[in-house]
Amino acid sequence: MVNFIKTDTLKQKPTDESKLGFGRIFTDYMFTMRYSPEEGWHDAVVEPYHAFEMDPAAMVLHYGQTIFEGLKCYRREDGGLQLFRPRDNFARMNISAERLSIPQFDADLALEGLLKLLDVERDWVPHQKDTSLYIRPFIIATDPYVGVRASNSYIFCIILSPVGAYYAHGLSPVGIYVEDNYVRAVRGGFGFAKTAGNYAASLKAGEEAKKKGFDQVLWLDGVDRKYVEEVGSMNMMFVVDGVLKTPALNGSILAGITRDSILKLAEKDGIKTSEERIAIADIFAAADEGKLDEAFGTGTAAVVSPVGELCWEGRKITVSSGEIGPITAKMYNQLTDIQWGRAEDPFGWIMKL
Numbered sequence: 001m002v003n004f005i006k007t008d009t010l011k012q013k014p015t016d017e018s019k020l021g022f023g024r025i026f027t028d029y030m031f032t033m034r035y036s037p038e039e040g041w042h043d044a045v046v047e048p049y050h051a052f053e054m055d056p057a058a059m060v061l062h063y064g065q066t067i068f069e070g071l072k073c074y075r076r077e078d079g080g081l082q083l084f085r086p087r088d089n090f091a092r093m094n095i096s097a098e099r100l101s102i103p104q105f106d107a108d109l110a111l112e113g114l115l116k117l118l119d120v121e122r123d124w125v126p127h128q129k130d131t132s133l134y135i136r137p138f139i140i141a142t143d144p145y146v147g148v149r150a151s152n153s154y155i156f157c158i159i160l161s162p163v164g165a166y167y168a169h170g171l172s173p174v175g176i177y178v179e180d181n182y183v184r185a186v187r188g189g190f191g192f193a194k195t196a197g198n199y200a201a202s203l204k205a206g207e208e209a210k211k212k213g214f215d216q217v218l219w220l221d222g223v224d225r226k227y228v229e230e231v232g233s234m235n236m237m238f239v240v241d242g243v244l245k246t247p248a249l250n251g252s253i254l255a256g257i258t259r260d261s262i263l264k265l266a267e268k269d270g271i272k273t274s275e276e277r278i279a280i281a282d283i284f285a286a287a288d289e290g291k292l293d294e295a296f297g298t299g300t301a302a303v304v305s306p307v308g309e310l311c312w313e314g315r316k317i318t319v320s321s322g323e324i325g326p327i328t329a330k331m332y333n334q335l336t337d338i339q340w341g342r343a344e345d346p347f348g349w350i351m352k353l
């Protein structure tokens with residue numbers, strides 16, 4: 001059961017949807033539920049958006065026991081709303097929870113909470129093309145305790161943020177620095193979990209890449225420093241000699257829902273796909289032979305991020321002549337058409353609200 005606490009003081013909704021940006025504006029309500037060993041997950045409620053009151057000793061602040069998800073609510077041209085594979089996000093959140101010793105939650109209850117929140121906030125879903133309402137579920141550990149163990153108490157929360165097109169000037173290729181010093185995650189660690197520590201670990205490399213003039217970092221594996229893992233916080237795909245290749249899920253990368261969706265869309269289109277271990281040297285060799293057709297990142301926020309340039313150990317290569325490749329564009333268009341309800345969904349991915 002999800003309760004509702006109403007407020008009469010509502011925020012001013014953004015009037016210019018072309019200036020939404022990403023993740024800066026939050027809506028009037030949020031969903032929360034709490035966990036204690038005695039009661040399990042309880043007190044599920046849609047309530048006015050407000051600051052948490054937290055003990056300075058709250059365990060999340062010291063030991064990073066926290067996980068999150070990211071998905072979007074889309075407005076169709078007929079004005080109706082829809083979600084894309086929301087059950088997959090909550091299933092993945094429970095996988096992250098398991099790795100971080102956070103108690104499992106009932107995914108049906110979380111989805112019920114999200115639907116109730118969206119029902120109250122439906123007017124916050126923007127209308128302009130490529131805009132959406134970003135949904136951020138997360139869990140934090142709240143025991144006031146300084147000492148390393150799993151917390152006994154937690155808060156599960158969902159907040160909403162109206163967001164603009166990820167690329168203000170349309171889809172445009174980015175320059176990528178292949179990181180050979182820092183690593184993001186290793187097998188046996190928690191690279192497959194959506195947890196704060198992975199992003200904290202990535203900041204320094206991102207800053208250094210920016211100073212060198214690149215937009216994002218491509219991570220190599222933490223053991224051999226040879227194999228492609230991810231790009232920024234997106235999964236990585238290459239088109240080599242007509243085959244769409246992506247690193248296999250190996251425990252140190254995130255199992256992206258966009259990654260999975262694009263693999264399925266490509267297969268349906270008769271494009272050959274392969275999940276495998278990809279050596280960065282082989283990608284540069286393919287570029288030398290003229291066989292590196294395209295490269296792009298995939299994730300919910302940007303959907304698809306074309307790569308125009310790769311730099312590794314001082315060598316720079318240009319991909320797709322710095323343009324958006326045909327498979328990249330096709331995957332972007334097909335996926336966003338399904339997400340925004342402009343095309344049929346043959347996969348059962350869409351949940352209409």
Ligand SMILES: *Cc1c(COP(=O)(O)O)cnc(C)c1O
Pocket residue numbers: 070194230232233234235254255256257258259298299300301
């Ligand atoms: C969220 C995320 C992705 C993309 O996952 P989607 O489900 O496609 O949004 C990829 N890599 C990392 C590290 C992520 O955090």
